[in-house]
Amino acid sequence: MTKIKTLASEIRKGWAGYLFITPGYLAFIAFMLLPILFAISLSFYKATFDISARQFTGFGQYILLSKDLIFKQALINTIKYTLVIVPLTVLISLTVALLIDPLGIKAQSFFRGAFYLPGVAGGVVLSVVYLWIFNPTYGLFNYLLGLAGLEPILWLATAPHSFQAVCMVVLTFTIGQPIILFLAGLAGISQDILDAATVDGASNLQKTFFIRLPMLRPVLLFVLATQTIQVFQLWEVIYMVTGGGPFNSSTSLVYLIYQTAFIGGNYGKASAIGVVLMGIIMIFTLAQLKFWRETDV
């Protein structure tokens, strides 16, 4: 009771502030919290287009998922996408940032814009472009392979290559933002520290490994967290480029949710997949938060 009184007192004191944040919270409740809760509740039902005629199945959908081979493949693919795309994004963007950093302002601006541009174009536009690049007979990649005397690859038609194709498209637009963030992080490193290292005889490589990279750790962790969530939600590239195929080799959990709900009309099962995905993302995020706290960054 005392707590409620304290809370009421706090609200009275800062009513103007609470008034300002109310629209945001209402929107959050209406468009995020309630749909999430409804999806959680729907995952316990067998529900089709006519949701009012849904049947309660308890954990039935989750039991079905545990036996569903396509769900398992989508789950494995999603984890594989994360394990491939996130480290590559960090590696490439960090390398590019380190290479751009010493350049003059104009050159740096040019490269920043150039690498950020694909991100502005978006996954759908890039996917359309890549569909031409991956074309089996007149695509750019197979043309280059031909110049090198190599056999053409059926990028979107064979199992290992379709996964690689999706990774390539995604990498094109995921590296832009981390480059900007890493450059900002590098700009924040005091020149005095680098000068002191130079005086002590440190080479450029040593300065990178022993000064720049450790000092970039907060940015690095932020990039890792955001990229992981982004890759877990991978959908539009798969929709545009491979349709999850061939035979589900490139599908992801979010794409499976789309297929299950909006193509198959199985809203109960789709909600169950969504809840599983939410759980996975939550575990990853909590683990990262814990790591942040423990490393005191």
Added chain:
Amino acid sequence: MKKLTFLFAVLAILSILLASCAPQATEAPAVVEQPEEAAEPATEAPTSEPVKEITITYWAFGSEGAAMADGTLWTDWYAKIFDEYEAAHPGITIDFGLKGYDASGSTLVVDTAVAAGTPPDIYFDTKFRVKKYQDTNLLEDLSPALTADDIAVYDPVSIEGSKSGDMMWSIPADGGYWNMIVNKTLFEKAGAADMLPQAPDYSWTTDEFMAACEAINDPGNNVYCTAFFAGSTSMDSATNQWLAGFPECKFFDAAATQYTVNSPACVEAFTFMHTIYENGYMVPGAAGLIDDTTDPYWMSQQVAVLGQGNWYDSITKKAVGEGAIEAFDYIFVQFPNKPGEPVTPVGMSNPDVWGVFKQSDPDKLQAIYDLVNYMQQPDIAAAIAVGWGKLPVRTDAAFESDDPSVAEPLAAARKFGAYDPYFVNGVPCNYNDVRQAWAEARQAFWQDNAEVQAILDAFVERANGIVTSCP
């Protein structure tokens, strides 16, 4: 950790509360009992009795601004038809809307309306999109909307394809009669024009087809005999049409309860198709290609023979008209039949159908039957068919065309019969899941060393499992 436990507990409680607050599962609307014999649809509106006001919601698949083949806006055309109908039927108001089109070809607008409990009364769309509502038991039986005379004039394939058992869950307006299209110019350049099917039937056997492929195929110069695609569920009929040349191959049994596409006849059909792949007679990478990918191959004359002739005809005419490509000669032929077998029937793709969502008011249901009967009359149905660039499935529909891409498939269908390559007919439910499974099977099929029997067995097992889980 305590905070986290508290958070999860709050979430769980809120979920349960929300589940109990949301509209409860209700019984499906009562099906209106139909008379034993279909009543003759009323064509005259009563004038002496008090008129009951009835509003019928009529949605057709499409987007605002969509036009018929001759450029007339669908909204204008429907407005004229419905104005006339309303004038002749006092008390009836038709609330029309073009709904549901988006790039993925989904029906989210209708799905959302169904989920909200406010579906349209009548929904007009391609059969496979309407079928999913039948799968979930949301549609009325439309048998009372047609007279025996009406049914007698329909292409039997189209009318049978609109039924599940005895229940007529839809009424077809049109269908795309599609045979093969052949780039004659390419064959002439290769000195192989005499290998093409000849008038009047334009038929060829599988052996003749393979010989023609051998003559025209030139991968070194990027010329392929034909193309398939399996990258998405879209246009699975493009593959299924080939089965028409193997009449013993049935996608499912006569009772429509079990898939049978792994039968010896079907294995023979797919083995034949895989021979095209093994010989390199087709654009590589079929498992990753979608229907749209095939268009540039045809337009740039890199592929000589394709199914869905009408489609490639339409895009070629458009591109030539715009000066985007140079004109070339092409002809329409039948899909190859096995030696000694009858000429292959013409594939019927994407029939547009009327479906009616379940009603609780018998008077309104009767009014809907009357309206559907009015719409399926030959003149109106033919206008809809032409508007969509398809062909009427009522054989009494006044329809003439000098365009070979239209007249020849229709004439061939009248002569050799029609074949519905969509395996949606009569399947109890879960069509979209089966279709997805079929796309995956086709993706596995278009690979090196594909084991045809094993792939078809796996598909049949999966598809029958999906059917078994029907409500």
